[in-house]
Amino acid sequence: MTDKKTIKIAVTALNAIDSPGPGVSVIRGLREAESFDVQIIGLSYESLEPGIYMHDLVDKTYQIPYPSSGTSALFERLRYIHEKEKLDMIIPNFDAELFSFMKLAPELDKLGIKTFLPTVKQYEEREKFNLPAFGEKYGFNVPESKAIHNIADLYSIGSTFDYPLVVKGKFYDAGIAYNIDQAKSYFNKISAKWGLPIIIQEFVHGTEFNVTGLGDGEGNTISAVPIRKQYITDKGKAWGGISISDKEMLDLTDQFISSTKWRGGFELELMKNKEGKFFILEINPRIPAWVYLAVGAGQNIPEALVKLAMGMNPKPFSDYAVGKMFIRYSWDMIVDLEEFQQISTYGEL
Amino acid sequence: MKIKKNVAISDSGFIFNPDTGESFSANPIGMEMLEMLRDGMDYEEIRKNILDKYKSEKDTVEKDYNDFITMLKQYNLIENDGQKDD
Known part of the structure; x- marks a missing residue:
């Protein structure tokens, strides 16, 4: 027993x-x-x-x-x-x-x-509308982004952004707009649901990858599991994914945690462009919905998070299974x- | 020309690239080519093996080989430092 x-x-x-x-x-x-x-x-x-x-x-x-x-x-x-x-x-x-x-x-x-949560400073620094400053401060590639509060601002952003561009809500939702009419439509839909500001982001062509992980608040990586989403819904949500072994993504994650001293769970949304350069598209300040894949691959992030909060000093994970998949279903x-x-x-x- | 060491190739022709999470399927002749590349054979050896085993022309084998290698490069399955084609 x-x-x-x-x-x-x-x-x-x-x-x-x-x-x-x-x-x-x-x-x-x-x-x-x-x-x-x-x-x-x-x-x-x-x-x-x-x-x-x-x-x-x-x-x-x-x-x-x-x-x-x-x-x-x-x-x-x-x-x-x-x-x-x-x-x-x-x-x-x-x-x-x-x-x-x-x-x-x-x-x-x-x-x-x-x-066991990020600090207010960590939370605010990585907000979508602060992402360019975040990239500059910590040395990450990030897409150009701008927060707008008025639909009329869409007409003036043409000098900074080319179409297609990404229209994003403060917390959730995003759409790729190929012209001003689509951008206006996304602005209205997303702001009605999530409020203002709306973030306009440069569209980075490439392949999307994600990392979930856990920082101990002192700059140490407790966990990091990179994946590629294999099945993505029209909302951009993964309904299938696979753990991968990209060292560059793990290094980038270590750099993110050590430079920000990130405290708690997180998800990095990354885009790898044709030249093989990674861009941070978003930093979600909490555990993602697909975290059970990390558990299945050998890194129980929720357990380690609790151990950090309860002062149980979790050992950093050193390995995970590559090629583990999750396939989501509804029931x-x-x-x-x-x-x-x-x-x-x-x-x- | 070398297949990346960490690329997993099963007997059924299923190829998994753990760096990117991408997977592919090779047909039987593709599998043979992959195995020969894995064994470190150069183009001359691969062509000889194919011509010994199958009824084909030198030019056809060369074209198919080049197409195949282009595809492997495109899918990032070839070692970067071994890009020089023999």
């Missing part, structure tokens, strides 16, 4: 729409942790997030207020949940909520709830109305 410690961890992003949240993948990694056992508390925003109903993965779920409600509403809700559940740690997984959790981290720590669960009613009415299930 094992006498492993049981850690109670709250996890967000239990959704699984066509742009799925990382929560369920993170939980699968935590359930497979070798160094501790877990109890999982789901934190949801909507009643139809599938993770709420996955009772073999999530022990209990509480709804939490949207980030737009402000940090005090979130803190009050978390304090209530903590009174009931005695949480050891929270792993937030949505870009849009990270800032609130980073702000609340000291207060949560006072309650005994650990987090229809049958759920009784009572469960839906419970979470919708009481905010707990």
Whole structure:
């Protein structure tokens, strides 16, 4: 029998729409942790997030207020949940909520709830509209980017950008525009959903690669797994991918972590152009939805993240399996109305 | 001309490049060529082997060999420092 410690961890992003949240993948990694056992508390925003109903993965779920409600509403809700559940740690997984959790981290720590998140400076430096300055400061190739707040600005950016160009939302969504009409259409669609600014980015031709990893906050790489997305949806989301062994990508990841002293999980979105030069397109400040591939390849990033937060000093991973693939599928669960009613009415299930 | 050392080639002709995650399928004659390249044979040796084994013309083998090598280069399966064609 094992006498492993049981850690109670709250996890967000239990959704699984066509742009799925990382929560369920993170939980699968935590359930497979070798160094501790877990109890999982789901934190949801909507009643139809599938993770709420996955009772073999999530022990209990509480709804939490949207980030737009402000940090005090979130803190009050978390304090209530903590009174009931005695949480050891929270792993937030949505870009849009990270800032609130980073702000609340000291207060949560006072309650005994650990987090392991990037600093506000790290978070802000890598924001899409700050990417050119980030590239210059740390010596990375990045595409030219500009934040715009007004649709009329699309007419004046012609001097800086050639078509096609990429129109991006602050947190999510992007579209490749081949002319001003398409750019305007993306501007309206994306800003209606995610607000302003909209980021206009130079389109880099090439092959897209991604790396997920974990930094210890002191400049050391705890984990890094590069992949190539093999099946990409029209939203740009990977539904199939494979781990690869590109040393240059690993070196670039080490450079990213050591120069920024990155703290926590992350995903680098990279483009390799025809000349073999890597460009950083985006730095996502959290674990990606495909993280279970890294777990399957031998680097359990969610487990190592918890160990960092809990002061358990994880050893840096030195290896992973190359040629491991993930193939994502969707799965229809049958759920009784009572469960839906419970979470919708009481905010707990 | 050398196939990159870390490129995995299975008996069924499935080729996997672990640097890029790309995979390809070679037909039986492609497989034979890959094996000969892996064994370090130069063009002359490969041509001789093919002509000994199959009924074909020298010019046809040369054209097919060059097409094949171009494709391997294009897919980044050849060692960079061994680009000089023998």
